[in-house]
Amino acid sequence: MTKTHKIVLAGNPNSGKTTVFNALTGARQHVGNYPGVTVEQIIGSFTLDDNNIEVTDLPGTYSLTASSPEELIARNVIITEKPEVVVNIVDASNLERNLFLTLQFMELGVPMILVLNMIDNARSKGIEIDIERLSKLFGTRVVCTVGNKSDGIYELKKVIAEVVLEKEKHSSNKVNYSDELTIPIQGLTKILIDNSIAQEGYRIPWLAIKLLEKDKEIIELVKSFDSGEKALNEANKLIEKLENDVDEPSEILVSEHRYGFIAGTCREVVNTTLQKRRDISEAIDSVVTHKVFGIPLFLSLMYLVFYLTFTVGDPFMEWIEFGFGWLGRFISSWWPTGSESALKSLIVDGMIAGVGGVLVFLPNIAFLFLAIAILEGTGYMARVAFIMDRLMNKIGLHGKSFIPMLIGFGCSVPAIMGTRTLNLKRDRMTTMLVVPLMSCGARIPIYALIIPAFFAKRWEALVMFSIYVIGIIVAIICAKLLRSTLFKGENEPFVMELPPYRIPTSKSIGIHMWSRTVIYLKKAGTLLLAASVILWILSNYPKKDKLDRDYAGEITKIEQSQLVQKEKAAKIQNIKNEKMAELLAYTCTGRLGHAIEPALKPMGFDWKIGTALIGAFPAKELFVSQMGIVFALGEINEENSVALREELPKHYNGLQAYCIMLFCLLSAPCIATFAVTKRESNSWFWAFFQLGGLTALAYLVTTAVYQVGMLF
Ligand code: GDP
Ligand code: MG
DSSP states (O other): OOOOOEEEEEEEESHHHHHHHHHHTTTEEEEOOOOOOOEEEEEEEEETTTTTEEEEEEEOOOOOOOSHHHHHHHHHHHHHOOOSEEEEEEEEGGGGHHHHOOOOOOOOTTOOEEEOHHHHHHHTTTEOOHHHHHHHHHHHHEOOBBBBTTTHHHHHHHHHHHHHSSSSOOOOOOOOOHHHHHHHHHHHHHHHHHEEEEETOOOHHHHHHHHTTOOOOHHHHHHTTHHHHHHHHHHHHHHHHHHHHHHHHHHHHHHHHHHHHHHHHHHEEEEEESSSSSHHHHHHHHHHOOOOTTTHHHHHHHHHHHHHHHHHHHHHHHHHHHHHHHHHHHHHTTSTOOOOOOHHHHIIIIHHHHHHHHTTTTHHHHHHHHHHHHHHHTTHHHHHHHHHHEEEHHTTOOOOGGGHHHHHHTOOOHHHHHHHGGOOOOOOOOOHHHHHGSSSSSGGHHHHHHHHHHHHGGGGGHHHHHHHHHHHHHHHHHHHHHHHHTTTTOOOOOOOOOOOOOOOOOHHHHHHHHHHHHHHHHIIIIIIIHHHHHHEEEEEEESSSSSSHHHHHHHHHHHSSSHHHHHHOOOOHHHHHHHHHHHHHHHHHHHHHHHHHHHHHTTOOHHHHHHHHTTTTTTTTTHHHHHHTTOOSOOOHHHHHHHHHHHHHHHHOOOHHHHHHHHHHOOOOOHHHHHHHHHHHTTTTHHHHHHHHHHHHHHHHHHHHHHHHHHH
């Protein structure tokens, strides 16, 4: 006995559904009404190789909302009668408009075959469609037909038979919208699950989307559950907050993302060279997503952003420096001058210097976040991700990895959290592990200290540039290695949304910038403060009671000598430095530095640099603070940081200086990165893998550079 398989035809009105239906079923069909409503129900059938296939021609619809009886019927037939496959008839000459319905079938998560009907019209309009790519992106079979000529009908029959006979009927790919929509969908899904609202046949994330669309039928459905009212209350709160954040109704937000998804799909699969440009948005897209100009345009824009980050940030930096300097002097004034109070030193040299040295860079960082928020808000970043997709694929990374990598130039912590947009573990882990190689903002103080100290003015920019580029190149190599060893697998096909361009509201930009800046402020107020205190303790204790030399005596001798005032001051400063060095060598960091010195030698580092590298572990900025402590110049004010710049070249050469920067660039991420990697990967193993791997990498590369450099 042959089994009967039930399938449905669905599509927009006038997409040629009835024509294809007739071509499939010939004369064997009957017409009735759907139960309870006077909407025509047409059913027919055909057989292929012993398989009897029953086809229902659903009413033509543009959408699957509950706004008309046709749409309700279409969706209820699909949900409750569970046809084995939905054959979606699409007018290929109007792909963009027709895919709006297709996308909703994908949201429903039903098995689907995509039929590009009227392919003759599309071709004569000069539209070429990359069938294979479309099939990959949507995860469905795609068949081209000309319904009124019965072209492609036999192939369609075969594909239908194949799909219904497949053991595992795989549904179309999951639709992944960008975070703006995905996060509320996840939130609502959680609310529904928590209130145990689940109905046979309905995917919960689909219910969540319908709640965002304020679908009356689905709201009624949720209400019918015991805890329905409670769930709806929670859902409404979430939706209200969302609408407040994005400044538009949630149903509009949903359709905007759908259009963005479709625009991205069409940009990817439709050859537009022959297609008429329809509007401004497409005109802009043709420039910014251009195959050749897209990337240079983006790089120039980023250069502008980085340049502005520093020029705009500078005056604010000086204010903050001045503020902390004043605070330090003010607190010092509570003690008599020259007092050696440990508490004073803890507050001024430890806490204020440590946190202040970092907060000085807040304006740069806030500006960078502002620029990124603007670029994201206008929709430009989505285009950048779009053009980067191909480039990243070559590296072995997912196109969406690009955004976290970019954020990584600011700070690895939000960058690693940003990898959540990646669905596959292999993509996510690879990105997460290499993100710290993007030179983050916390390394800037190190470069800012070292570069002017060791390199001529005209080389400064180039040296800085080389450090950033080395980071990127090493990241690319590591990503390729990881993707071909630990995280093997094919690239996941996916659609980059191309949302409409819009002028972002100052509110939404403000929210974005602020929430990111707050992360940085929190870091300064908690982790850096605590780390500064610990570093201060480690660099001050244990205290040496009996010093090897009589420094006070030596100083008195110099003061009584015949030298001119200037020479006296210099000699005294020298002796003070030597005293500090002796004291420091006795403390915890000093001892640790000495202990690891032999290991550091191949990189050209001495024990003093060693202590600063240990200091830099909690946060890279602390390298600078610790160098200040080591050279006993540890108070924060302009003069002293200049003095440190003068002091360093007396002890080290340019090669060593470059190696310091290189090591700081490549080595173990800060403790916050370690913690966030642990949390996001949910594994201590990967957190330690990143820590150990990067440290080993930094050690090898820096040693190689130093040893080769020594030959010249
Ligand atoms: P429905 O509303 O989706 O059921 O669309 P119909 O099947 O009634 O078709 C609408 C019109 O498009 C009819 O005049 C068909 O002859 C025509 N048509 C259907 N398929 C094709 C096709 O592949 N190519 C062309 N050029 N015309 C088609
Ligand atoms: Mg019809």
